[in-house]
Amino acid sequence: MARDGDPYPQAVVRAGAGVFLAATGGGGGAAQLFPARLLGPLLDEAWLAVTSSGARGATALAAFFGRADAAMEGEAGAHLVAATADAGALWLGNVGLGRAFRVTGAGLEQLSRDDSYLQDFLDGHPSPEEVAAFPYHGIVTAMLNGRWRQARPHWRPTRVELRPGEGLLLATEVVYASTEPDALARWAAEAVTAVALEAAAEALFTRARAHSSAPVVFERTAAMVLVRRAPGA
Numbered sequence: 001m002a003r004d005g006d007p008y009p010q011a012v013v014r015a016g017a018g019v020f021l022a023a024t025g026g027g028g029g030a031a032q033l034f035p036a037r038l039l040g041p042l043l044d045e046a047w048l049a050v051t052s053s054g055a056r057g058a059t060a061l062a063a064f065f066g067r068a069d070a071a072m073e074g075e076a077g078a079h080l081v082a083a084t085a086d087a088g089a090l091w092l093g094n095v096g097l098g099r100a101f102r103v104t105g106a107g108l109e110q111l112s113r114d115d116s117y118l119q120d121f122l123d124g125h126p127s128p129e130e131v132a133a134f135p136y137h138g139i140v141t142a143m144l145n146g147r148w149r150q151a152r153p154h155w156r157p158t159r160v161e162l163r164p165g166e167g168l169l170l171a172t173e174v175v176y177a178s179t180e181p182d183a184l185a186r187w188a189a190e191a192v193t194a195v196a197l198e199a200a201a202e203a204l205f206t207r208a209r210a211h212s213s214a215p216v217v218f219e220r221t222a223a224m225v226l227v228r229r230a231p232g233a
Contacts, residue, residue, distance in 0.1 A: 009036045011172060011223035012043060019047050019064070021082035022098055022170040022223040034076040042071050043080070057086030058157040061093050066149060069095075073146030080144055081112060081170045083160070083227065090168060090227070091157040096143045099176055102160070103167035103192045103226070107185040111160060111168075115142035115152075167192030168227040175222050178214040183207075192228050201226040 010033060012023040023043060025034025046067035050060050061084050072078060079096030092100050094112040101108040113119060117136040126134070142151040162168060169188050176184060187204050194200035205224055212218040 008033055008220055010034065010039070010221050012036050012040045013223040013225055014043070014047075015225050015227075017047065018051060018060075019082060019084050020168075020170060020225045020227050021080060022172050022225050023078055023080040023082075024098070024172045024174075024221040024223060025078045026076045034072075034078055039078055043068055046071060057084065057089070058091045058159070060084055060086075061091045061157045062155070065093055065095065065144075065155070069144045069146060069148045072144045075145060077143035077145035079140075079172060081172075083168060083170065090160040090162065092160050092168075093155070093157045095148050095152070095155075096140055097173040099171055099173070100160075101169040101171070101176075101188070102162070103169050103185075103188045105165070105189050108169065108181070108188060111158065116140055162227075162229050164229065165193060166228070168225075170225040170227070172221055172223045174212070174214060174218050175208055175224050178212040178218060179208045180211065183211060188226070191226055197226065197228060 010025045012021070014021045021043065023039060025036065025039040047064050049067060050063045055063055061082065064082065065080070068080065079098045081094040081098030081100050083090050083092045083100065092111060094100060096115050098112070099110060099114070100112040101110055117139040118134060120141065121134055122131070142148050160168065167188065187207050191197070191200035191204040201224070204226065209215070209218055209222065
């Protein structure tokens with residue numbers, strides 16, 4: 001789900017043609033925004049070029065990120081989290097602050113790693129007091145902007161296994177950052193077990209939007225995709 005927010009939509013969502021993705025263009029400040037009307041076709045062209053070559057699974061996803069990054073050369077940049085399925089497995093990748101979560105009855109398990117100074121700091125296992133005092137929250141260390149391949153040269157897609165009753169939630173930053181975590185986890189767990197997944201995902205998006213602490217930013221940059229195993233898979 002995504003919305004063409006007013007006045008400057010940036011969110012892009014895809015769930016078809018072999019790829020699931022949530023993306024948003026740009027960073028802070030009007031000069032750094034990258035609109036959905038440009039980002040969407042760029043991502044579509046990159047994915048089509050990769051799959052037309054016959055690439056699948058992890059190979060396709062890695063090539064997709066590389067092509068998208070190259071196409072963003074000289075642009076403001078974009079955050080992207082994406083997954084593709086191959087031979088019963090899901091392959092996951094992200095750049096920037098888009099996140100992937102495993103959805104279970106016990107809550108949301110983050111599967112992706114943020115590209116941020118804060119995440120680098122958290123990797124050192126600081127105390128809660130040190131985290132609270134950390135002065136560089138929100139600073140991004142990598143985006144799709146023509147330089148990400150140099151920033152993360154050894155990046156590889158991650159294989160994700162979903163058990164029956166579990167799902168995969170892909171979301172842009174505003175979805176998880178401005179919605180109360182326990183509520184988002186509860187709503188996602190309800191949605192992934194619903195009979196009609198598309199309608200349930202729409203309801204999940206609507207709930208998150210209604211309860212967001214940043215409604216204007218949500219309208220502009222929110223995108224999410226909910227994925228689950230097909231029955232019998």
